[in-house]
Amino acid sequence: MKPVKVGIIGCGNISSIYFKNTQKLEIFDVIATADLIPERVDSKASEYGIPNVYYSARELLTNPDVELVINLSTPPDHAGICLEALEAGKHVYVEKPLAVTREAGKKVVDYANSKGLLVGGAPDTFLGAGIQTCRKLIDEGWIGTPIAATAFMMGHGHESWHPDPEFYYKLGGGPMFDMGPYYLTALINLLGPIKRVSGSARISFPERTITSQPKAGTKIEVEVPTHIAGVMDFASGAIGTIITSFDVWAARLPRIEIYGSEGTLSVPDPNKFGGPVRIRRADDSDWKEMPLTHGYANNSRGIGPADMAYAIRSGRAHRANGELTYHVLETMHGFHDASRDGKYYEIQSTCSRPAPLPMVLPANTLDE
Numbered sequence: 001m002k003p004v005k006v007g008i009i010g011c012g013n014i015s016s017i018y019f020k021n022t023q024k025l026e027i028f029d030v031i032a033t034a035d036l037i038p039e040r041v042d043s044k045a046s047e048y049g050i051p052n053v054y055y056s057a058r059e060l061l062t063n064p065d066v067e068l069v070i071n072l073s074t075p076p077d078h079a080g081i082c083l084e085a086l087e088a089g090k091h092v093y094v095e096k097p098l099a100v101t102r103e104a105g106k107k108v109v110d111y112a113n114s115k116g117l118l119v120g121g122a123p124d125t126f127l128g129a130g131i132q133t134c135r136k137l138i139d140e141g142w143i144g145t146p147i148a149a150t151a152f153m154m155g156h157g158h159e160s161w162h163p164d165p166e167f168y169y170k171l172g173g174g175p176m177f178d179m180g181p182y183y184l185t186a187l188i189n190l191l192g193p194i195k196r197v198s199g200s201a202r203i204s205f206p207e208r209t210i211t212s213q214p215k216a217g218t219k220i221e222v223e224v225p226t227h228i229a230g231v232m233d234f235a236s237g238a239i240g241t242i243i244t245s246f247d248v249w250a251a252r253l254p255r256i257e258i259y260g261s262e263g264t265l266s267v268p269d270p271n272k273f274g275g276p277v278r279i280r281r282a283d284d285s286d287w288k289e290m291p292l293t294h295g296y297a298n299n300s301r302g303i304g305p306a307d308m309a310y311a312i313r314s315g316r317a318h319r320a321n322g323e324l325t326y327h328v329l330e331t332m333h334g335f336h337d338a339s340r341d342g343k344y345y346e347i348q349s350t351c352s353r354p355a356p357l358p359m360v361l362p363a364n365t366l367d368e
């Protein structure tokens with residue numbers, strides 16, 4: 001299949017893994033990259049041999065050969081860059097979250113549909129070996145009918161390691177918008193769409209101090225809730241409980257567990273591609289670790305846009321699609337709205353469970 005010509009916008013912290021993996025995945029030909037900070041883009045372009053270098057997203061979008069844009073800017077710029085990319089006739093895959101507001105996220109998805117272009121978004125960890133194995137076990141009935149799920153992401157934020165951590169505490173940040181997409185996308189892939197949510201949210205530390213370099217000592221004023229506890233009613237009837245927090249120093253809770261009528265499934269960290277999958281059925285005396293049935297167990301960031309690239313060429317549906325990322329965005333807002341308003345938030349959007357990946361694929365490819 002003819003490789004899809006790609007432009008990567010944003011050469012910050014997360015970009016290295018995308019540059020590395022897009023070189024390996026057969027469907028990609030990365031021909032352009034851009035960043036507002038010249039040294040960042042110059043260094044990535046020379047390290048990975050990218051021929052066309054730009055110092056803004058807008059300039060890159062004038063390159064007529066770019067078919068698919070991978071947007072690795074920070075959340076406040078996600079929707080704007082996506083809209084400009086679509087305007088320029090490019091398909092676009094964006095890091096999470098899809099947008100800061102529901103309105104902007106919806107505009108991106110509607111605009112892509114109206115132009116006949118594809119939009120997709122992170123995370124793509126649910127396409128990895130761990131969660132694809134869980135999907136297969138659930139679909140084959142190993143735990144019976146799913147009744148409930150728990151999801152816990154607890155930590156103390158990113159200011160101890162990220163060089164520019166401010167955005168994690170501004171609109172579009174916070175633990176729900178930052179880490180929620182991994183957990184919610186995994187749950188929706190496993191259990192289907194969410195119908196309504198309730199939740200409570202708070203800001204526990206209104207000011208945080210950066211301890212990582214080069215900004216150690218700089219204060220951040222926190223603008224978004226940093227501890228969110230939510231309940232999700234799935235359309236299937238399953239009930240989910242989620243906590244995402246940047247306010248907790250230590251916790252020993254599991255990442256995700258799915259409780260079925262005939263057993264329990266322990267799902268690996270949804271921020272990773274592999275990890276142990278464990279099951280304990282009604283008549284088991286202990287947990288059993290299940291073999292991973294699918295490929296992409298290592299850090300495979302980039303298989304989401306690769307899946308889109310195959311969809312561009314073949315016309316099939318892509319998995320980390322706009323409908324799914326918008327449903328996740330609306331759900332994340334739902335927890336915050338429910339907390340503010342003191343009532344359930346009814347989710348307006350829905351989505352289909354993305355098709356499972358084939359178990360066997362040649363290395364560095366996806367299904368055509």
Ligand SMILES: NC(=O)c1ccc[n+]([C@@H]2O[C@H](COP(=O)([O-])OP(=O)(O)OC[C@H]3O[C@@H](n4cnc5c(N)ncnc54)[C@H](O)[C@@H]3O)[C@@H](O)[C@H]2O)c1
Pocket residue numbers: 009010011012013014015034035036037040055056057058072073074075077081095096097164178
């Ligand atoms: N850092 C991580 O570990 C991580 C992990 C997973 C996902 N993400 C997500 O990836 C995205 C980027 O995160 P990051 O940590 O790399 O941030 P970052 O701040 O390190 O990098 C963002 C880069 O985008 C560039 N940029 C912004 N607007 C631009 C424009 N108009 N044109 C060209 N370049 C532009 C910035 O100059 C910057 O270099 C975020 O949405 C984040 O949530 C980050």
